[in-house]
Amino acid sequence: MPRSRIPDDTERLVPKNFITEIIDEDLRSGKYDLIVTRFPPEPNGYPHIGHAIASFIDCGIAKDYRGRCHLRMDDTNPLTEEQRYVDAIVRDMRWLGWDWGEHFYFASDYFERLYAMAVDLIRRGLAYVDSLPEEKIREYRGTPDRPGIPSPYRERSLEENLRLFEEMRACKHPEGAHVLRAKIDMSAPNMKLRDPILYRILHAEHYRTGKRWCIYPMYDFAHPLSDFIEGVTHSLCSSEFIENRAVYDWLVEKLAGRVGLPEWPRPKQIEFGRRSLEYTVVSKRKLIKLVERGLVSGWDDPRMPTLSGLRRRGVRPEALIEFARRVGISRTDRTVDLALLEWAIRDDLNPIAPRVMAVSDPLPLELSNFEGTEWIEAPYFPPDIGKPGSRKVPFTKRLFVERSDFSLKPPKGWKRLEVGKATRLRHAYVVVVERAELDEAGEVKRLVGRVVEGSLGQNPRGLKVQGAVHWVSADHALPAEFRLVDRLFRVPHPDELEDFLEAYNPESLIVQQGYVEPSVKDDPKETRYQFERLGYFWQDPVDSRPDRLVFVRIVTLKDTWARRREEALKKEPAKKEAKEASPKAGERARPLNPEEAEVYERCQRLGLGEQEAYLVAKEPAIRAYLEEMSAHLPPSAAAPWVVHVLGPWLRRGTNKIPPEALAELIRTVEERKLTTRRAKELIEEVQEKGGDLLALTEAEAGSVIVDEAELRALAEAVLAAYPDKVEAYRKGKKGLLGFFIGEAMRKSQGRADPKAIRAVFQALLDQAPSA
RNA sequence: UGGGGCGUCGUCUAAUGGCAGGACAGCGGACUCUGGAUCCGCCGGUCGUGGUUCGAAUCCACGCGCCCCAGCCA
Numbered sequence: 001m002p003r004s005r006i007p008d009d010t011e012r013l014v015p016k017n018f019i020t021e022i023i024d025e026d027l028r029s030g031k032y033d034l035i036v037t038r039f040p041p042e043p044n045g046y047p048h049i050g051h052a053i054a055s056f057i058d059c060g061i062a063k064d065y066r067g068r069c070h071l072r073m074d075d076t077n078p079l080t081e082e083q084r085y086v087d088a089i090v091r092d093m094r095w096l097g098w099d100w101g102e103h104f105y106f107a108s109d110y111f112e113r114l115y116a117m118a119v120d121l122i123r124r125g126l127a128y129v130d131s132l133p134e135e136k137i138r139e140y141r142g143t144p145d146r147p148g149i150p151s152p153y154r155e156r157s158l159e160e161n162l163r164l165f166e167e168m169r170a171c172k173h174p175e176g177a178h179v180l181r182a183k184i185d186m187s188a189p190n191m192k193l194r195d196p197i198l199y200r201i202l203h204a205e206h207y208r209t210g211k212r213w214c215i216y217p218m219y220d221f222a223h224p225l226s227d228f229i230e231g232v233t234h235s236l237c238s239s240e241f242i243e244n245r246a247v248y249d250w251l252v253e254k255l256a257g258r259v260g261l262p263e264w265p266r267p268k269q270i271e272f273g274r275r276s277l278e279y280t281v282v283s284k285r286k287l288i289k290l291v292e293r294g295l296v297s298g299w300d301d302p303r304m305p306t307l308s309g310l311r312r313r314g315v316r317p318e319a320l321i322e323f324a325r326r327v328g329i330s331r332t333d334r335t336v337d338l339a340l341l342e343w344a345i346r347d348d349l350n351p352i353a354p355r356v357m358a359v360s361d362p363l364p365l366e367l368s369n370f371e372g373t374e375w376i377e378a379p380y381f382p383p384d385i386g387k388p389g390s391r392k393v394p395f396t397k398r399l400f401v402e403r404s405d406f407s408l409k410p411p412k413g414w415k416r417l418e419v420g421k422a423t424r425l426r427h428a429y430v431v432v433v434e435r436a437e438l439d440e441a442g443e444v445k446r447l448v449g450r451v452v453e454g455s456l457g458q459n460p461r462g463l464k465v466q467g468a469v470h471w472v473s474a475d476h477a478l479p480a481e482f483r484l485v486d487r488l489f490r491v492p493h494p495d496e497l498e499d500f501l502e503a504y505n506p507e508s509l510i511v512q513q514g515y516v517e518p519s520v521k522d523d524p525k526e527t528r529y530q531f532e533r534l535g536y537f538w539q540d541p542v543d544s545r546p547d548r549l550v551f552v553r554i555v556t557l558k559d560t561w562a563r564r565r566e567e568a569l570k571k572e573p574a575k576k577e578a579k580e581a582s583p584k585a586g587e588r589a590r591p592l593n594p595e596e597a598e599v600y601e602r603c604q605r606l607g608l609g610e611q612e613a614y615l616v617a618k619e620p621a622i623r624a625y626l627e628e629m630s631a632h633l634p635p636s637a638a639a640p641w642v643v644h645v646l647g648p649w650l651r652r653g654t655n656k657i658p659p660e661a662l663a664e665l666i667r668t669v670e671e672r673k674l675t676t677r678r679a680k681e682l683i684e685e686v687q688e689k690g691g692d693l694l695a696l697t698e699a700e701a702g703s704v705i706v707d708e709a710e711l712r713a714l715a716e717a718v719l720a721a722y723p724d725k726v727e728a729y730r731k732g733k734k735g736l737l738g739f740f741i742g743e744a745m746r747k748s749q750g751r752a753d754p755k756a757i758r759a760v761f762q763a764l765l766d767q768a769p770s771a
Numbered sequence: 772u773g774g775g776g777c778g779u780c781g782u783c784u785a786a787u788g789g790c791a792g793g794a795c796a797g798c799g800g801a802c803u804c805u806g807g808a809u810c811c812g813c814c815g816g817u818c819g820u821g822g823u824u825c826g827a828a829u830c831c832a833c834g835c836g837c838c839c840c841a842g843c844c845a
Contacts, residue, residue, distance in 0.1 A: 015784080042845055077844060134843060143841050145773040179843055189774040191840050200843040219845045240839055242776060273777075274838090326794065328784045330777095333838060337782040340795050350808060384808055415806065424804050459804085468804040532805050561806040563797095611822050611832060644823045644831045676824060677788080725790075735790055738826055742789030754825040 004035040004065040013321075014060040017329040019270055023065060023234060032233045032265050035067030039093070040074045040107075040223070043085035043207075045284040046299045046306045047092045049320070049341075053275050056324035058236050059098045070103040070230055076222045078206035086207075092307040096317045107217075107226050108208045113260065114217050114225055115169065118180060118198060120259045122161045127198060128154055129164040130181050137179070140186070141194050147187035148194045154183065168201055171214040175201045180215075184250060192243045193250075196220045224248040225255065227267040235269045239333060245269045273332040277341065279487040280305045281494050290488070295504055302485045302540075302552050303508050313485060314528055314538040314554035319348035338487065345555045349528055349536045354380035354389065357426065357470040358516040358531040358551070360482040362400035364474065365447040367431065370397045373475070376456070378427040391519040395428050398474035400515055402533075405469045406447060408436060411565070415467030422452060422460075424468035426532060430455035470532045477515035480549035483540065484510040516549065528554065592617055599623060607636035612643045621650040625659060632663030641666055645680060649687050656686055661693040673701040678750040706753045708760075714752060715760045718743045729765055737761060 006024050009016065026032050039058040041051060062069035071093060075081045090104075121127035130153045132140065142148035156164075168178055180199035188194055198221040203214045224247070227235045235248075248269050257263040281287065282305050290296045290304075299306055302313035310320065323344035327336050373394050380389040406417040417423045422432050429451040437446040452460050459465060488508045494500040520529070528538045535556040544550035592600055596617040603613035616623050616635075622642055629638045641662060642650070649655040665682065668674045678700065686693045705711055718740055719726050729736040740761050744752050 017784090021787090040845090044845080074845065080844075137843075138841075141841060143773085146841095147773090148841090176843070191774080194841090197843055202843085216843090218843075223845080239776065241845090243774085243840055271776085275783090278782090326783070328794095330784070332777050334783065337795065340783070343795060346807090355805075355807090382803085382805075382808070384803090413806090426804060428804090430804095457804095465804085467806075470805075530805085530807080533807075534805095535807095557805075557807050559806070563806095609822070615832065640823055640831095647831060677826095680788085680824090680830090728790085733790070738789040740789085741826070745789075756825090758825050 002066065003033050004067045007064045012064050013325070014057065014064055015325060015328060018331060019057070019234070019236060019272065019329060020061060020064075022270060023061070026233075027065075034231075034233070034265075035062055035065040036070070036231050036233045036265075037062040037067065037236055038070040038072050038105075038227065038230065038232050039098070040072045040226075041089050042074045042077070042080070043082060043089060044077070044080040045085060045287075046088050046308055048282045048287075048304075048306045049277060049280070049310065050275070050282050050305075051089075051092070052096060052307060052320045053324045053327060054238070055093060055096060055098060056321060057272060057329055059100075060321075060324070061234075061236070067233075068103055069098065069100060070105055070232065071098070071100040072105040072226060072230070073107060074219070074223065074226075075106055075108045075206070075208065076217050076219065078202060078204040078209075078216060081207055083207050088308065092311075095307065095311060096320065103230070105226070105230060106208060107222050108206060110222070110226055110229055111209060111213055111217070113229060114222060115215075117225055117255055117259045117261075118217075118221070119162070119165065121182065121198075121254065122165060122180075123158060124254075125158065125183065126254055127161070127180055127182050128156050129161050129168070129178050130154070130195075130197075131164075131178050134176055137197075141191070142186070144191060150186045151181075151195070154186075154195070165199075168199070168215045169213070171203065173201055175203055177201060182221075182247070182250070184247075190243050190246050192220070193246050196247050220244055220247045221251065224251045224267065224269070225261075228252055228255070228261055231262075231265060232267045233265050235267045237269060237271055238274045239271045239331065240274070241269065242271050245271070271331070273330050273334055275327055275333075276335045276495070277305065278335060278338040278492040279489045279494070280338070281489070281500055283495075286500055289501065290504075293501070295501075296488075300542075302483070303488045305488075312541055313552055314536070315345055316348055316528075319345045322348065335493070338492075342555050346536065346558065349530070349554065351385055351387075353528045353530040353536055354523075355382065355530045355532050356380070356391070356517055356520060357393065357472055358480065358482070358514060358529075358534060358537070359400045359402050359470065359472050359477070360484070360512045360514040360531075360534060361403040362472075362514050363403040363406060363444060363447060365399045365401050365431070365433075365449060365471070367397050367399070367449060367451050368434070369450040370395075370429075372396070373473070376428055391517075393427060393517055393519065394473040394476040395425075396473040396475045399425070399471045400474050400477065401425075401447070401469055401471045403444070406433070406436070406444060408444065416469055417447070422463050422465045424455075424465050425471050426468045428456065428471070430460060430463070430465050470534070472515045472517050474515075476518045478518055478521060478549060480514060480516045480551055482512045482514055482537070483550065483552045484512065485553050486510070516551070520549075521546065530557070533557065603635065603639070606634070608639045612639040615643050615647075619647075619651065621653065622647065625650055625655070629659040629663055632660050633666060637666060637670070638663065645683055654687070656690060657683065657693050661697065664694055665697045668697055668701045672706060672753060673704055675704055675750055675752070675754060677745065677754065678703075681750065703751050704753050705748055705751050706756060708756075711752060711757050711760045712764075714744050714748060715740070715757060715764055718747065719761075719764060726765065737765070740765075 004027060006027055023035060037058045039055045059069035073086055130151045132151050140149050140151055164178060165180055167173060179197045181195040181197050184193045184195055186194050197218050199215045199217055201214060202216050205211055252266050255261050256266055291298060296303055300308035300312045302309055323341050326340055373396050375392040376395050377390050378393045381387040410418045417433050419433050422430050424430050431449045431451050433447050433449040435448050436444045439445045454460060486508050488505055489503040490505045491503045494503040497503055525539050531537050536554040537551040540550040540552045600613050600617035603616050616626055626635055626642050665679050669676055669679050682696050725736050741758055744757050
């Protein structure tokens with residue numbers, strides 16, 4: 001039996017996060033010894049970038065822990081699911097690099113077992129057949145602020161429930177006639193617990209089980225039990241399922257050790273925050289609109305956020321994995337900056353993409369003093385990449401350069417072609433443009449210039465060369481189509497618009513006819529290039545043919561020049577609006593009733609702080625405890641401890657500390673025989689693990705270090721260990737005082753008297769450095 | 772409005788009562804036959820107000836804001 005283990009931080013694919021913390025603890029405590037997760041898509045659409053992130057969390061974590069990650073189709077809704085989506089998911093998940101071994105499952109394969117579990121619940125009075133029509137069920141469920149009411153069918157006999165459920169299975173009832181529901185709590189504040197529907201009747205053909213079934217399990221039933229069946233330990237899902245966890249746990253608990261399910265391991269659900277991407281939508285409904293309206297060419301249009309679209313665009317799975325890594329995992333829903341994805345794509349391509357030259361918007365340049373063809377050896381990679389390889393590029397009289405690389409009226413800082421200036425043609429000669437020929441419309445039609453002798457491979461003396469531009473030989477270059485792909489939407493959050501299509505970016509695809517250097521015809525079709533100064537491109541896998549080259553732009557180069565030009569035109573962005581002032585503590589809090597007000601008054605007379613007095617008055621558990629304590633200690637001394645330290649446990653009703661023990665602890669602290677820090681640690685320890693606080697207090701009383709000499713020695717030892725920090729402190733980083741005290745506390749196991757040690761540190765640090 | 776979840780640089784994420792750190796973006800510089808890459812530097816944050824504490828992003832209280840839940844979808 002393989003065992004999971006906590007990975008070393010350096011070998012983690014998935015950076016540490018709140019989920020791995022839970023797993024670490026589960027492994028350390030021996031709760032589970034093999035980590036099993038699952039990626040459970042519903043095969044009702046094409047996987048997209050969101051699936052990449054979710055699968056990264058599920059499968060990446062399992063991989064790190066040497067666990068398993070199952071691929072399971074959550075195919076319990078025959079109305080929406082299709083085999084082609086299963087195929088797409090399998091293909092795309094493999095592409096991402098996930099390996100599930102034999103652990104490829106279908107919820108639909110569990111239908112028979114799930115049915116048996118449902119029957120078990122019915123037999124035990126935990127589920128019933130409800131025959132209310134759909135609208136009534138909705139009505140009876142209540143609303144978030146009104147409790148539901150039980151269905152009249154809720155108390156049907158076991159026999160009748162069993163008979164009806166069997167008949168449902170046997171297709172003897174029309175759709176909508178009955179449903180199977182769990183009997184939980186119709187008045188639960190959590191809507192999911194109001195007798196969730198477990199099964200519905202559907203006379204529909206399922207893409208895998210055909211007509212075998214006319215009842216289908218719902219997500220809330222099938223999902224936890226599928227996890228359980230497969231031995232999943234950590235069922236990771238996104239945050240919108242938080243409230244479903246109550247149903248999840250209910251079912252797992254009720255069915256553990258029954259109908260073929262083990263007692264252990266039991267699965268548990270953990271929710272993470274959703275991630276969305278700027279300038280992108282991923283909902284199936286919206287993507288379908290783009291396809292149907294012809295705004296994109298299909299599900300694999302290179303602009304689409306689908307994995308098939310990203311793949312066709314030329315993005316490699318490595319880039320997506322790195323992107324997911326950088327995005328990270330937390331409990332909060334977040335929208336990620338598109339720039340991060342683009343960075344990940346470039347960072348992936350930079351070291352592997354050979355540099356070649358292409359001109360996407362050609363402008364002829366004729367060199368009056370050059371004849372014939374010179375084949376110039378040009379390396380595929382710049383020196384910083386450190387990769388070998390080169391090709392020969394033909395240099396001729398007639399060239400094409402990029403139209404945007406020439407300017408009649410160059411702006412400040414221009415480093416490209418202009419009349420009368422010398423500019424480097426990349427890998428080739430320096431040229432000087434002598435004149436620009438215009439057409440009737442005043443557009444530049446043709447450039448005429450000359451090469452500078454002796455400028456191949458070296459800079460001509462006495463001539464200032466500005467920049468280097470790319471080019472191709474007009475006599476040798478291959479015609480090609482360039483598809484310049486950009487973000488599909490013009491705004492970062494198209495989802496927030498009433499009609500997201502309003503934000504459709506008509507310039508998301510710009511098609512240009514240009515030329516590429518001839519060397520590419522010998523390369524493998526799937527080669528990803530960097531067309532120098534244009535961006536990363538590859539041949540469109542669908543439309544490109546040897547006799548009709550079509551290149552898709554995977555991503556632009558980071559273009560600081562273009563950005564600067566753009567910024568110059570843009571005005572200041574609106575600054576953050578000022579934050580609204582908050583009311584003072586308690587100002588808008590629930591007003592106190594007369595009795596509470598009386599307690600409040602009394603507390604204040606006894607010397608309690610305002611906030612403590614308020615809480616004592618308002619919270620019966622705290623008040624009762626404090627009253628009990630008053631026999632042992634004056635309330636003014638006890639209140640801060642009771643309110644701030646014991647508060648959480650008192651409210652939950654799980655307090656394990658008797659008042660006299662707390663009183664003794666506080667007295668010990670007041671006598672400076674115990675530090676506050678240590679006292680709080682003791683309280684926490686007893687609350688979590690149990691124990692006798694009184695005994696612990698007595699055992700530790702007097703352990704505080706108050707002796708001046710001893711404290712000084714301790715402080716000196718700490719400072720000696722961190723000379724650089726001492727230096728930094730003296731240079732003004734005063735926050736380090738906390739660090740030093742922390743170190744002293746660690747060294748003394750929390751026994752150093754904090755006020756005293758602080759004073760000692762301060763004295764030591766503020767004296768002259770070399771004294 | 773009942774219940775639940777969540778608030779840390781512009782964005783994403785660390786810090787588990789003791790140094791608010793990193794990445795992306797931005798800005799500046801070095802280098803450059805790609806206005807790329809690389810290197811160096813800078814900018815910039817704990818939602819607010821109080822309380823507890825020697826010390827609070829972290830604990831407590833009161834506010835504020837965002838998200839989720841009333842499918843026989845998942």
